[in-house]
Amino acid sequence: MVKDPVCGVMIDPDTAFATREHAGNTLYLHAQECADKFDADPHRYGHPGEHEPHEPHGPHEHPTG
Numbered sequence: 001m002v003k004d005p006v007c008g009v010m011i012d013p014d015t016a017f018a019t020r021e022h023a024g025n026t027l028y029l030h031a032q033e034c035a036d037k038f039d040a041d042p043h044r045y046g047h048p049g050e051h052e053p054h055e056p057h058g059p060h061e062h063p064t065g
Helices: 032-040 042-046
Strands: 018-022 025-029
Touching: 018 032, 018 042, 025 032, 025 042, 032 042
Parallel strands: none
Antiparallel strands: 018 025
């Protein structure tokens, strides 16, 4: 199972509605709507981690020294 990068639905890559290549990766899409959204902004959906808020470093950091 893989995650559709647009809507987050888990799908079987063998039965995906569509695929797209982006930055050397194959992405699997489960519906036409997801394919259309991906095509309109491939960088956003091809690199989802870049658009998520970053957690500030805090007490969970490893101490140095």
